[in-house]
Amino acid sequence: MDLFKETIADSRKKVPVEHLDYGYIEICKDVKYLEKILRVLRSGDEGIYPKLIEFCENHLEKLDPKSRALWKENPVSTAASLSKDEWNQIADDLKMWQEETKKTEASLKQVPIFEDVTNENIPPVRGSNHSVPLTQAKRNPSKRALPRDPREWDKFDVEEECKKIDGNMKETDQAAAINAGAPNIKTNVNTSLLTQPEKLLLAAHEKDKGNEAFRANDYEEAVAYYSRSLSIIHTVAAYNNRAQAEIKLEHWHNAMRDCQRVLELEPGNVKGLLRRATVHKHMGDFEQAAEDLRMVLQKEPQNTAALVSDG
Template sequence: MSSVDDLSKLPDNFSGIEKGESLLSKFNIPITHFEFDHVEKCTDGRELERIVQVLRSGEEGWYPDLLKCAEERLRIVKPRSKYLREACPVLEKRDLTKDDLDEIAKDLGKFLIVADKTNRELEQRKLKSVDHDIEVRKCIKEFSEKQPLNEKRIASTDYKSWDKYDPDTEILKMDLEEERKKQEVLANEETHKNRKTKKCVRFNKFATEAEAIFFSEREREKGNECFKVGGYEEALEFYTRSIGSKATVENLNNRAVTYLKLKRYREAVDDCDKVLTFEKGNIKAHTRKAEALDKLGKYKEALDNAEFVIYKEPNNKYVQELTDRIRNKCFKELKKTRMKIIEID
């Protein structure tokens, strides 16, 4: 019997895998690998995932201690494994407190107001661009100049005109015209030479608030990309353009930390102060201002900003360490200051 005939004899629902095949057989894992000694030393993330799957299935029995050991080892070897994810139920309205519901409703209301305003501005802008499409096209400056029409040539049979024609005068006119054109060319070249052609991007006033927000956010994202790879000078340029479009807490904070990286501490303090005019209790602004003032040697002001952050976020380890460093510097400054005692008769 040929192989084709053999295949035709197989049932239609044949899958190649025996029905009810266990995970242990499917993964082909030796039973000796299901021991604490092997699991604790295993460095193969894929094998650990399969061991966890088998133990969770309960097909070979229930071993909670071994399962816990395998999960902990997998968390070390492959911390991003999908088998370590914990499924959390979606929160429903009845699971939230009244304060949480009020905060969500408030945020949603703000979002709807901003979205509605943005949509209306964009619609108005769109209508304007359609209504004035032809006028906008006509705004383009025409650089082509109309060439003066040549004077009518003298007919070969017009003897009276030829009698009045003076060749020397015409040659002189042509020489003067040629000299005038040369002077114009030299003047234009001198003007272009003196003109600075530095390339820069300038933001004009935007027609709508939505456009300003869009350009500001786009430039800020470009700055974030440069900042991530250590291009602080380029990031500074993008953040400055973003602020030029529309100053926000985010782009001012980003430029402040960029100034810190570039050791331009005075400018960092200025940006932090601008943020605090928008949002008085901004944690990032107070933290970065404390860092900048510390570098400038203004320890008392730096300590005030750092202690404000500690008051708002008592568990902020980074600011705790920063506060301790600044406080130690303040104590050293006090020790250096000697009190002068004057005796009074």
């Protein structure tokens, strides 16, 4: 049994069956203990009692409205859960956004300074004395095209790429070809002459290049491009991806810094919690790692990464 499961099991052992009662819950003022009771009730180990769970949640909310035990996922809105007018409004807004995005992209292609900033401080292609834009240099041919549509900017899954990379390395038993030393890429981008829409597109463009480097096992270069993206606009996705690249490089303190920024921007972010749990484990802080995994399972009880974690 992994560390997280042992921690949960120990917490349940401390709750006697006689405390799973309306009368006891009503007089209990210990928030931490009430959270343990609620976890036991929700687990169903002692039976299914929806009314008692609701009673415990209401009492806990009165004592501590911000208790993490009260966090619940909101169901995804669908056409069936919204009125016809609300759904039509969403569809109209999405169509308008797509049209505006296409117009913005078209206009950016006519702005010379955007291309200048994009190609700023790009290092020479390996084995050449001439510098060319990254868009013209193929690092590693792949059948998978890089995300180009704005709706695909955040579809790149670092964990999935890690699994594929690890699997390929086991099959071929060959070391991945990566740069020796830190890449000579300026990590700060001067965007003083760009508009906000232009900054958004450029930040996404730099993050895409980081994803490309990550896919090629070039984690140092990935960190550099994620840093360029973050120098333009701070986003949860870029911080999360940079944290994973830092983890692959075993730069634990840098990875922890990025995980903390993710959770400051978006408290409860599942990827941020999973990455922080990994960093805590490698830094020897197993209790904090277990706490992060517990928070993940509160939000996503069937999260495979948290369930199989070694703590």
